[in-house]
Structure formats: C-alpha cells, structure tokens
Amino acid sequence: MRLDVVSIFPEYLAPLDLSLIGRARRDGLLALHVHDLREFTSDRHRTVDDSPFGGGAGMVMKPEPWAAALDHVVSDGAGPDAAVPHLLVPGPGGVPFTQAMAHRLAAEPWLAFACGRYEGIDERVYEHAAARMPVTVVSLGDYVLNGGEVAVLAMVEAVARLLPGVVGNAASLVEESHEGGLLEYPVYTRPASWADGDTVRDVPPVLLSGDHGAIARWRHDERVARTAARRPDLVAVAATVGGLDDLEVT
Numbered sequence: 001m002r003l004d005v006v007s008i009f010p011e012y013l014a015p016l017d018l019s020l021i022g023r024a025r026r027d028g029l030l031a032l033h034v035h036d037l038r039e040f041t042s043d044r045h046r047t048v049d050d051s052p053f054g055g056g057a058g059m060v061m062k063p064e065p066w067a068a069a070l071d072h073v074v075s076d077g078a079g080p081d082a083a084v085p086h087l088l089v090p091g092p093g094g095v096p097f098t099q100a101m102a103h104r105l106a107a108e109p110w111l112a113f114a115c116g117r118y119e120g121i122d123e124r125v126y127e128h129a130a131a132r133m134p135v136t137v138v139s140l141g142d143y144v145l146n147g148g149e150v151a152v153l154a155m156v157e158a159v160a161r162l163l164p165g166v167v168g169n170a171a172s173l174v175e176e177s178h179e180g181g182l183l184e185y186p187v188y189t190r191p192a193s194w195a196d197g198d199t200v201r202d203v204p205p206v207l208l209s210g211d212h213g214a215i216a217r218w219r220h221d222e223r224v225a226r227t228a229a230r231r232p233d234l235v236a237v238a239a240t241v242g243g244l245d246d247l248e249v250t
C-alpha cells in the first residue's frame with residue numbers, strides 16, 4: 001500500500017516512523033510519502049492561508065498550493081495503469097471513521113490524506129480533487145481538533161495494522177473492540193492472585209481452567225455485557241443485524 005500525506009506540519013507525522021508502522025515501512029509492506037504543503041507555494045512568504053470571503057473568524061487555506069500538492073501526489077505515484085489515490089480529508093463535518101471503513105481502506109492500493117488547518121480548506125480544492133480522484137471527508141468523532149494531522153495519524157494506524165504482516169499475530173485482530181460490533185473482553189496476566197495493598201484481586205477462575213470452550217463463552221459474554229454497558233448504541237445496531245440474540249439487557 002502507498003500512503004501520501006500532505007501537511008504544513010510534516011513533522012507531525014514522525015510517529016509513523018515508530019513501532020509497528022515504522023517496521024511495516026522498513027519491511028516494504030507500506031510506502032509512506034509525506035509532503036510539505038509549503039513546498040507548493042509560489043510566493044516568497046510561502047503563504048498557505050488567507051482571510052475568508054464573507055468575513056468570519058480565522059483564516060482559510062488557499063486553493064492554489066493544495067491543487068499543486070495534490071497534482072504532484074497523483075503524478076508522483078502514477079504508474080503505467082494511471083491509477084489515482086483515494087483522497088481522505090479529515091474534517092469535523094466528515095463521515096464517521098469506523099473500523100468497517102478502516103477495513104475497506106486497507107483493501108485499497110493507494111490512499112492520500114490532506115491535513116488541513118485554520119478554519120478549513122477552500123471548498124474549490126475538494127472540487128479540484130474530486131475531478132481527479134475519489135474524495136472522502138472523514139471525521140474521527142464529535143469533538144474538535146485544530147487540524148487534520150492527529151486524525152490522519154489515527155486513520156493511518158487503524159488502516160495499516162490491518163495489512164497482512166503488520167501485526168505479528170493476526171488472530172489478535174479478530175476479537176478487538178469494534179470487530180463484529182462488540183467491544184473487547186477484559187484481559188489478565190500473572191499474577192493469578194494480586195495483593196493490591198489490603199485488597200486481593202484474583203483472575204476469573206475460568207481463565208485458569210484450561211477449558212477453552214468455557215473460556216470462549218466467558219469472553220463472548222463479557223464482550224456482550226461491556227458493549228451493553230458502555231456502548232448501547234452499538235447494541236442497537238448489532239441487535240438489528242441479529243448479532244446479539246443472546247443479549248439480556250436488564
């Protein structure tokens with residue numbers, strides 16, 4: 001998979017050199033190209049923003065640098081098949097980024113991410129891009145960040161970890177939160193009995209039983225209970241698709 005990221009803060013993407021994503025890049029599972037938007041300006045001050053037409057607070061990102069940067073991404077990554085990337089633009093008004101979307105994106109060969117700042121990117125940039133490639137405006141959630149970089153870090157990690165070979169034990173991806181519409185079950189490790197000050201905290205005995213069927217049932221029941229307690233919204237969805245026919249919500 002090829003990933004391109006355009007930002008005025010390319011150093012914000014440095015964490016993608018670390019850990020599993022960094023290793024995936026070194027192993028050739030992932031090719032990441034980070035582009036500094038200011039490299040695509042044409043004035044001596046390398047201007048990327050200006051005041052909004054119609055007034056209002058803050059500044060808006062100018063269209064010309066973005067158009068030049070996105071055109072460069074398309075040409076830089078173009079191969080004999082004239083493929084283009086799927087452009088993902090984080091924005092507070094975007095469609096929700098979900099695990100299902102991460103899976104869909106992990107199946108695509110080339111993703112590009114546009115990290116905006118200020119009050120946003122001139123709307124004509126989306127039009128320019130949509131004339132050349134698929135464009136999706138995506139939001140991480142109903143809260144407000146200062147720009148797109150944090151969202152892109154999260155999306156790149158969520159997508160890249162689904163690529164074959166990136167996560168050592170692919171089995172660990174199966175029962176994570178949001179896989180199958182349920183939150184993850186609680187996990188424990190040694191000691192089996194922990195003297196936490198004056199309190200003794202024991203691991204649930206079923207996990208020490210060696211009865212793999214009982215352990216699987218316990219873990220599923222814990223996933224269902226946690227989802228009902230913490231994310232009743234997911235329960236509503238799963239119930240409609242018959243995923244929780246054994247749920248007893250008191």
Ligand SMILES: N#Cc1c(N)n[nH]c1-c1ccc2c(Cl)cn(Cc3cccnc3)c2c1
Pocket residue numbers: 090091092094115116117118119120121138139140141142143144145146147148151
């Ligand atoms: N994804 C996501 C996401 C999220 N979940 N919260 N905030 C954002 C996000 C993403 C992109 C930008 C760009 Cl470009 C500028 N800002 C600042 C801003 C703040 C309030 C209103 N308008 C713009 C962004 C915020």
